[in-house]
Amino acid sequence: MNKKILVVDDEPSISMLIEFNLKLAGYEVQCVYDGEAVFDVLPRFRPDLIVLDLMLPKLDGIQVCRRLRSQDNMVPIIMLTALQDLSDKIQGLDNGADDYMTKPFSPQELLSRIQAILRRLGALPSASPGEVVRIGAIEIRPDQREVSLHGETIELTPKEFELLSFLCKHRGKVLSRQQLLHGVWDYHFLGDTRIVDVHISHLRDKIEKNAREPEYIRTIRNVGYKLLEPSTMQSSLA
Structure with missing residues (x-):
């Protein structure tokens, strides 16, 4: 079964670019365009990873990230930001994002980071069953x-x-x-x-x-x- 990626970005051109490249790589992709829509689509889509823009209408990326983690939803998150300020990037990590990328970014680099996260998750655990x-x-x-x-x-x-x-x-x-x-x-x-x-x-x-x-x-x-x-x-x- 193909891995599922949820793309959350209010700029249709960016969402379409990400969606095109991820589908080309064999992923199943769902795009939404505001923070509240994340929680509408989660029950039926169940993504393996979320690509989440920082600046979103209704709920921004930080609020989405914080709410997911407060619900004990530990789905991996890559935060996208157009802001160069380090404090904005760190704020995303502080609220549960696993990684961040600054716009403009290379679609191939985003794909590489997604593959790296999912590859490592798929490789775990490496221990014997029941090992502590x-x-x-x-x-x-x-x-x-x-x-x-x-x-x-x-x-x-x-x-x-x-x-x-x-x-x-x-x-x-x-x-x-x-x-x-x-x-x-x-x-x-x-x-x-x-x-x-x-x-x-x-x-x-x-x-x-x-x-x-x-x-x-x-x-x-x-x-x-x-x-x-x-x-x-x-x-x-x-």
Whole structure:
């Protein structure tokens, strides 16, 4: 069955361009032109990914993203923005978007990013059925894509789950931001590493007692990040 992509953009020329290229690549595509229409089409279309413009009538992209996540809908979202201001891009990530692209953009690059996200989702889980990965008080169940902390389930977006899983796979190793972009976002080019920093911040907010003094995800200045078990981190800092 072909993967389904929901395109949300109020500029018909852009929607048609995206739709043409995605259908050419074999995707099933539905286009809507305002934020409220997203929630009308979701029950019957059930997209595998949403391409979401930031500036929309009725509900803007941030409001749509926030509402989806508040409903525990973790469908991957690529945010499109015509705004160059970094704060607008970061705001999209802060409200649950997995990635962003600035207009004007190459349809081929958008297609590549969609393929990368869906490819990684399709590749997970890679663990044995029923396997539980434990690090400190965190338990990861890859086959169910579930994470718990002290026995309580915590809600992660698909990208946060992939990021945590990748860090666990390479626990104790220093990973550069570019390595994380390659390993988690499947970028095979120099990407905007601020995407990594924002997702690390979100992940810390969910798994750390104190995000300013993290137990698990340690920042390696001017390099990247390293995941350690709490006891290992304490001994390494002693």
